[in-house]
Amino acid sequence: MTDLILQALFSGVLIGSVYALVALGLALAFGAMRIINLAHGELVLLAAYMAYVVESRTGLDPYMAIPLALLAVCALSALLFLMIDRIREHRELNSLILTFAVGIILTNGLLLLFASDMRSTTSPMLQDAISFGNVYAMKGEVIAFAVSLVLMTILWWWLKKSWYGRAVRAVSSNRDAAMLMGISPVRTELVAFLAAGALASFAGIALYTMSVIQPAVGHGLTVKAFIVTVLAGVGSIPGVFLAALLLGVTEALTVTLASSALQELAGMVLFLLVLFLLPNGLFGARARRG
Amino acid sequence: MAASSSSSRPQMGRNAGLVLGVLVLAALPLVLGASNYLLGLFISALILAGISLAWALLGNLGGMVSFGHAAFFGVGAYASALISARLGVPVLLAIPLAGLCAALCSLAMLPALRLSGPYFALAILAYAQIFRILATEATWLTGGAAGLQRYPGLPTIFGFDLSTRTGSYVLLVLLVALCALAYVAIRRSHVGTALRAIAESEDATRVVGVNSVMLKAWMLLLSAFMTGLFGALNAHIIGFLDPDYAFSGVWSVMPIIAAIFGGYRTILGPVAGAILIYMFDQVVAKSLIAVGHQILLGILLAVMILVAPNGVLGLFKRAKGGNRHAEA
Numbered sequence: 001m002t003d004l005i006l007q008a009l010f011s012g013v014l015i016g017s018v019y020a021l022v023a024l025g026l027a028l029a030f031g032a033m034r035i036i037n038l039a040h041g042e043l044v045l046l047a048a049y050m051a052y053v054v055e056s057r058t059g060l061d062p063y064m065a066i067p068l069a070l071l072a073v074c075a076l077s078a079l080l081f082l083m084i085d086r087i088r089e090h091r092e093l094n095s096l097i098l099t100f101a102v103g104i105i106l107t108n109g110l111l112l113l114f115a116s117d118m119r120s121t122t123s124p125m126l127q128d129a130i131s132f133g134n135v136y137a138m139k140g141e142v143i144a145f146a147v148s149l150v151l152m153t154i155l156w157w158w159l160k161k162s163w164y165g166r167a168v169r170a171v172s173s174n175r176d177a178a179m180l181m182g183i184s185p186v187r188t189e190l191v192a193f194l195a196a197g198a199l200a201s202f203a204g205i206a207l208y209t210m211s212v213i214q215p216a217v218g219h220g221l222t223v224k225a226f227i228v229t230v231l232a233g234v235g236s237i238p239g240v241f242l243a244a245l246l247l248g249v250t251e252a253l254t255v256t257l258a259s260s261a262l263q264e265l266a267g268m269v270l271f272l273l274v275l276f277l278l279p280n281g282l283f284g285a286r287a288r289r290g
Numbered sequence: 291m292a293a294s295s296s297s298s299r300p301q302m303g304r305n306a307g308l309v310l311g312v313l314v315l316a317a318l319p320l321v322l323g324a325s326n327y328l329l330g331l332f333i334s335a336l337i338l339a340g341i342s343l344a345w346a347l348l349g350n351l352g353g354m355v356s357f358g359h360a361a362f363f364g365v366g367a368y369a370s371a372l373i374s375a376r377l378g379v380p381v382l383l384a385i386p387l388a389g390l391c392a393a394l395c396s397l398a399m400l401p402a403l404r405l406s407g408p409y410f411a412l413a414i415l416a417y418a419q420i421f422r423i424l425a426t427e428a429t430w431l432t433g434g435a436a437g438l439q440r441y442p443g444l445p446t447i448f449g450f451d452l453s454t455r456t457g458s459y460v461l462l463v464l465l466v467a468l469c470a471l472a473y474v475a476i477r478r479s480h481v482g483t484a485l486r487a488i489a490e491s492e493d494a495t496r497v498v499g500v501n502s503v504m505l506k507a508w509m510l511l512l513s514a515f516m517t518g519l520f521g522a523l524n525a526h527i528i529g530f531l532d533p534d535y536a537f538s539g540v541w542s543v544m545p546i547i548a549a550i551f552g553g554y555r556t557i558l559g560p561v562a563g564a565i566l567i568y569m570f571d572q573v574v575a576k577s578l579i580a581v582g583h584q585i586l587l588g589i590l591l592a593v594m595i596l597v598a599p600n601g602v603l604g605l606f607k608r609a610k611g612g613n614r615h616a617e618a
Contacts, residue, residue: 098595104588111582226412
């Protein structure tokens with residue numbers, strides 16, 4: 001039994017790292033523009049399907065899809081930004097509905113192209129088991145975890161040190177003041193959306209190499225990313241990472257101890273508890289969100 | 291708030307004329323002797339019209355976008371089926387009780403009102419999923435994934451059989467009209483004025499002593515109640531329920547598209563939008579693309595938001611009345 005629980009904890013941490021990537025993309029776009037991209041999960045899924053296409057059509061490694069996915073998802077992310085930027089009235093409401101519409105288009109587009117069948121990697125290399133004492137992981141999972149850590153470090157460095165990263169943070173905290181300092185908010189927002197697209201690309205390919213994909217998954221990913229941001233509260237990268245691990249572990253434990261049908265419910269319950277008891281999230285101390 | 295900013299007498303007269311015109315339009319299918327198939331389509335379209343109206347009420351008066359009205363719809367459907375079947379309550383009484391159940395469920399969402407704007411929208415989306423999973427897992431109550439089948443249909447009152455297509459159609463027209471009138475009444479009342487002020491500036495409204503969270507909560511409750519009513523009515527018309535149908539994302543997505551298409555800041559907009567969108571989806575989109583026909587609706591929604599965020603009715607208004615009530 002302890003072995004099973006340890007295994008659940010371990011698997012939860014591994015999938016949690018991918019949730020963290022998805023949530024960080026969502027948070028980045030939200031920080032810059034105060035707009036939640038409801039199509040973010042679908043962007044992740046699009047990258048995952050590109051990995052599937054590359055693997056099934058050419059027989060290459062799914063990782064070979066990274067350049068293609070980066071190109072396509074970032075282009076789509078930029079397009080989405082340009083559309084949102086066109087909205088003039090009731091921006092908050094209308095942009096939410098617009099991204100929701102794009103999510104519907106992407107989900108149904110994927111459904112048209114690939115049907116609702118479940119897909120996962122067929123590469124024997126990625127499915128190889130590695131043992132860490134009594135717990136096991138697929139090679140694909142371990143690689144995904146490592147890549148997530150590296151990406152989060154890069155993101156942290158980028159936001160902290162680079163000019164554009166600082167610009168994104170400046171626009172997030174005070175748009176008008178940032179503008180007075182000579183930062184173009186529109187260009188900064190575009191950069192934030194591109195960065196979110198890049199994170200989504202990697203998250204999608206990681207998802208494909210360690211899990212099962214299906215057109216309906218995209219919507220669920222957006223919800224998960226949202227739950228993670230609520231859990232984390234006012235965001236810092238380590239906060240989001242820990243919250244994502246918590247979600248991953250909770251889900252994995254539910255599957256092991258109860259049933260897989262309750263997996264999604266576990267995340268929701270966690271979300272409700274935090275909403276009721278700690279409205280500022282686990283790691284956020286500041287007063288009002290949003 | 292173009293449509294609601296003036297509420298003088300002449301407008302009231304015009305609205306009365308409008309209601310009359312709509313009722314005449316509604317009677318047309320009956321007078322012309324529409325086929326059962328066509329009436330069936332109209333019945334489904336009117337169910338959608340009811341939810342769209344409820345959605346628009348929350349969006350317009352409450353200033354909240356909901357991506358989870360399926361939760362209220364499903365709860366209404368299950369509650370009415372169970373109340374009438376297990377407790378033997380007459381169907382016409384069970385339906386409003388089911389509406390109350392849906393409103394009760396929306397109470398569980400009140401903590402989410404603390405979250406502003408986009409966060410609230412996402413919280414409701416999460417709630418809708420919770421209710422679907424609960425309905426699937428609570429087998430002892432709902433019959434689980436196998437669904438519910440044995441519960442009474444609509445009764446006969448005063449010799450008029452409501453369970454026929456004609457009977458259901460008339461009942462639905464009346465209910466949609468009733469909901470529209472309730473909406474108008476609220477918009478005209480002090481509550482409506484306060485809600486408009488909240489939409490302008492929530493902080494300023496709070497300062498003058500309006501409990502904005504409370505008012506928004508009431509709008510959520512009312513919207514949930516209305517959606518529950520239509521869920522319940524639909525359950526008795528269809529005669530079969532399972533969680534994937536009753537809590538289907540369709541019930542969240544379609545009202546948004548319908549209300550945005552028609553113009554969610556008007557009262558006629560969501561109703562007209564629902565009928566047009568439903569017919570388009572069923573008759574045109576489904577015949578073009580069998581699986582994934584919602585892609586066309588998604589494209590339509592995106593185009594509407596970009597080109598005419600105030601809906602088709604909004605476009606007409608602008609064309610007719612110049613741009614008098616230009617929106618901020």
